[in-house]
Amino acid sequence: MQEIRELVEEQRKFYNFGGTKSLDFRLKALTCLQKAIKRNERLIQEALRKDLKKSNCESYMAEIGMVYSELSYVRKHLPFWDRDKTVLSSPAQFPARSFVRTEPYGLVLILSPWNYPFMLSMEPLIGAIAAGNCCIVKPSAYASHTSSVICRLISEIFPQKYAAVVEGGRDENTELLNQRFDYIFFTGSVAVGKIVMEKASEHLTPVSLELGGKSPCIIEESADLNLAAKRVVFGKFLNSGQTCVAPDYCLVQESVIDKFLEHLIHWTKKMYGNIFENSDYPRIINEKHFERLLGLLNHGEVFFGGNYSRDTLKIEPTILYPVNESEPVMQEEIFGPLIPVLTYKTISDADAFISKREKPLALYLFTKNPKVEQEIMNLSFGGGCINDTIIHLATSRMGFGGVGSSGMGSYHGKKSYETFTHSKSIVKSSSRIDIPLRYPPYGKRKEKLIRMMLR
Structure with a gap:
């Protein structure tokens, strides 16, 4: 070397x-x-x-x-x-x-x-x-x-x-x-x-x-569910999920879970079709990561997708549902085309779920409710989007980083x-005037003047 x-x-x-x-x-x-x-x-x-x-x-x-x-x-x-x-x-x-x-x-x-x-x-x-x-x-x-x-x-x-x-x-x-x-x-x-x-x-x-980390995507009941699913599919499966700011899991309000899953499947099919015949669908980078992802896949309950090819190192965009927070897929950053879907009852439950985990690199929220927006944006995370995914890093006008x-x-x-x-902080003092206030000897009068200036 x-x-x-x-x-x-x-x-x-x-x-x-x-x-x-x-x-x-x-x-x-x-x-x-x-x-x-x-x-x-x-x-x-x-x-x-x-x-x-x-x-x-x-x-x-x-x-x-x-x-x-x-x-x-x-x-x-x-x-x-x-x-x-x-x-x-x-x-x-x-x-x-x-x-x-x-x-x-x-x-x-x-x-x-x-x-x-x-x-x-x-x-x-x-x-x-x-x-x-x-x-x-x-x-x-x-x-x-x-x-x-x-x-x-x-x-x-x-x-x-x-x-x-x-x-x-x-x-x-x-x-x-x-x-x-x-x-x-x-x-x-x-x-x-x-x-x-x-x-x-x-x-x-x-x-x-x-x-990186496990970046959450919250779907609140007032959201445009079709648009939310479309943008989640884009952000999650871009580069076969090998994106540091990809939504790592979805937290969906119980009242809209069925409709959201329908839209999620629809947009996954529409954007990617049969990925084994789709030459534009990226592969997993190597066998090591491919096998790691299969390990997570095999421990989850597949709701949609789940097929893969060892020959091409391709894994189908896969929705895992239902998912328990104790399962392996929720213990590490996925970094692949698997999206676990969990549910919550109230927005406070979603807030609490995220708060007890490590601070994520990104957070995404889909809602039309200003109060929900205000509550979730008070969480600590690197950066994120409201009613979209991943595009916050696609600008030179804002910084990007984690916490x-x-x-x-x-x-x-x-x-x-x-x-x-x-x-470098620099002070260039005048050579023409030299105020004697800072120099010894000190006395009550100087102290009084210093106190007036430094408060």
Whole structure:
């Protein structure tokens, strides 16, 4: 692993040279990245199809197009974010000018996952570059074809002393985490997130952890049940359920359970049909995860679906009902095309059910009742939607991140810039006037004046 150690040292030397900090350099780098993605768009789509069997449409909608949107937004706003922010000086600092200036952390490590392997590598990289850092990206080995394309793309536009891709598996991850970085951005499981945080603590390295959890979807009796089912099916079965913010389970009010299930089946059939003849339906990433999902499936009561193919690693969109909260499918994040459906009597029951569990990355509520909306939005969760699913992350105008066991930190748009920068608070005092109030010797008169100013 000598190459990794040398790469880290090379990047640190380049960063210390200072060339990455100029606004012009960063804007040019973002432009180069955008052009390179455009040149390699077909290869990216081919890689995503090889890794996950994603259709070109889904690859563009959920990965490539999202990256373009983020690049355009960041390039447009970066000159404004990069300016010093003047703040009002306190009377105790008079006469002085106070301002906040941002600076990059330095050397950034991005550890990205396999489920959206292109987008979740590129979007943090955009923020790191915009802030003026040097960066090493480590894509997931599970999405090897996309990892290879990302490596090719980055190496053709940037010298490795500025931005580089390290491919490989667990050994490479371990060696990277043994190095000293100035910031680590990780997207993945809670278990690995704990390891990343532990390793980062050895160097007091700050981290962003984009994790997951069991994101609930509440269906309240006043909701448009047909529309709710349609949007749940879209959010849940996109990428065969391999989405960190997918609805992990549905909590449906008892009074509407039968109607909701009818609509859920209708939209599942309409959107996906026979998935074994549907070339656009993604597969499970590998046999390990496929077998894990079958274990959850075999312990549940299948209400609809449940078929699968080991040859193609495809699992049919599956509704599990009824489900007890003690069953295996309710003990871990599913990350696949299985949706458990549970019922509740009152909205307070749903509130209590969610409150006693770990804080989720996302929460979805379908209702037309403002009081219900107000009660549920007071729960703690990373982000979410009212009367929709997953679309809250599809914008550069709001941050995205978890809370508690679902993660820490936020990114997208300005939040990405802020994530990868340190804000320095600076006071520039006048040299012409020097008020003697703060200097010893002190007395009652000075204390009285200080008390008037500092209250």
